Amino acid sequence: KAGVTQTPxxxxxxxxxxxxxxxxxxxxxxxxxxxxxxPGQGLQFLFEYFSETQRNKGNFPGRFSGRQFSNxxxxxxxxxxxxxxxxxxxxxxxxTTGQGSYEQYFGPGTRLTVT
Amino acid sequence: xxxxxxxxxxxxxxxxxxxxxxxxxxxxMFDYFLWYKKYPAEGPTFLISISSIKDKNEDGRFTxxxxxxxxxxxxxxxxxxxxxxxxxxxxxxxxxxxxxLYFGRGTQxxxxx
Numbered sequence: 089k090a091g092v093t094q095t096p097x098x099x100x101x102x103x104x105x106x107x108x109x110x111x112x113x114x115x116x117x118x119x120x121x122x123x124x125x126x127p128g129q130g131l132q133f134l135f136e137y138f139s140e141t142q143r144n145k146g147n148f149p150g151r152f153s154g155r156q157f158s159n160x161x162x163x164x165x166x167x168x169x170x171x172x173x174x175x176x177x178x179x180x181x182x183x184t185t186g187q188g189s190y191e192q193y194f195g196p197g198t199r200l201t202v203t
Numbered sequence: 204x205x206x207x208x209x210x211x212x213x214x215x216x217x218x219x220x221x222x223x224x225x226x227x228x229x230x231x232m233f234d235y236f237l238w239y240k241k242y243p244a245e246g247p248t249f250l251i252s253i254s255s256i257k258d259k260n261e262d263g264r265f266t267x268x269x270x271x272x273x274x275x276x277x278x279x280x281x282x283x284x285x286x287x288x289x290x291x292x293x294x295x296x297x298x299x300x301x302x303x304l305y306f307g308r309g310t311q312x313x314x315x316x
Contacts, residue, residue, distance in 0.1 A: 092246075121302045130309070131247075131292065136302030144303040178246050182302060189254045190235040190296065192304060194246035 090115065092195035094179050100201045106167040109198045113160050113181030119143075120162040121192065122154060125176040134177075137162055166200075174202045206230045207295050209307035218316050222280040226293035226307055229274065233305075234298040238267060238278045240289045241309070247292055251278070283314045 093112045101107050113120050121144075122134040133146040137156035154164045160181075166173055176199050182192035208227045216222045224238075234255045239247035253260040253267045253276070260267050266279045280287055290311050294304040 094246075119302045121304070131294075131304075131306040133303050133305070138302065144300050146303070176244075180246075184301070188256070189252050189260070190237070190301065191249055191252055192237060192294075192296075192302075193249050194239070197244075197246045199244070 092179060092181050092193055094177075094195040094198050096198060097196065098199045098201075100203065101169050102203055103169055103171060105169050106165065107169060107200060109164045109166075109177055109179075109200075111162045111164070111179030111181075111195060113162070113179075114193055117181035117183050117193075118160055119182045120156055120160065121180045121182065122162070122164050123178045123180065124148075125178060125197070126174075131178070134164070169202045171202050174200060176200075204229075205308075206233075206305045207293060207307040209291075209293060209310050211310050212308070213311040213313070215313045215315065216283045218285055218314055219282045222278075222283045222287065222312055222314065224278040224280075224291050224293070224310050224312065226276050226278075227274055228276075228295050228305075230295070230297075230305075231271075231274065232297050232299075233295040235296045236267070236269060236276050237294045237296075237304065238265070239292045239294065240287075241292060242289050250291075280312075283312075285314050285316060288312055288314050 121136040136144040237252040238250045241247045290309040
């Protein structure tokens with residue numbers, strides 16, 4: 089089974105621009121979560137989508153948005169980029185196991201640099 | 204407010220010995236706990252998880268122990284190998300908000316020959 093894939097892997101943008109990141113979950117996983125990782129704040133939850141609906145949202149401004157398509161692929165958009173948005177953006181897909189546990193698998197991430 | 208804490212930023216262990224990574228949490232409503240391994244510039248790699256109804260789960264060299272009364276979990280790696288050197292994150296989540304995990308800041312494990 090293929091893992092979680094993210095595109096692009098690296099991106100350089102200037103302040104004020106917008107960016108769209110893409111994520112394809114593991115086949116069969118319907119939940120996709122997005123996280124931001126920075127040296128100062130660690131891994132911070134952005135939002136989670138399940139069956140094309142945003143189910144959970146973290147404490148990020150409205151400039152950060154996302155969506156999920158019927159094939160479970162997800163996109164994340166950041167508008168009006170700020171220098172502080174430079175980070176590694178991680179996508180994860182998840183499922184509950186037959187043994188009643190929960191597993192969340194991450195993609196390789198998109199490294200966004202805002203100049 | 205950091206709900207998941209890893210108080211040891213680093214741990215150094217000799218190859219073949221046991222590595223014990225610790226994690227504390229403050230929210231008694233957490234239902235799931237997960238451990239990840241991460242190399243620089245890569246996404247976290249899922250290692251093992253445990254639900255709050257269990258106190259132990261093992262998978263190969265990895266065993267996770269959960270002490271709910273102490274709000275503490277630990278990851279044991281036996282035997283440790285140099286390839287285990289990486290940053291280890293613990294994470295926790297609630298069944299009511301599945302998909303949202305709270306992460307600790309990580310522990311850098313170094314396994315030396």
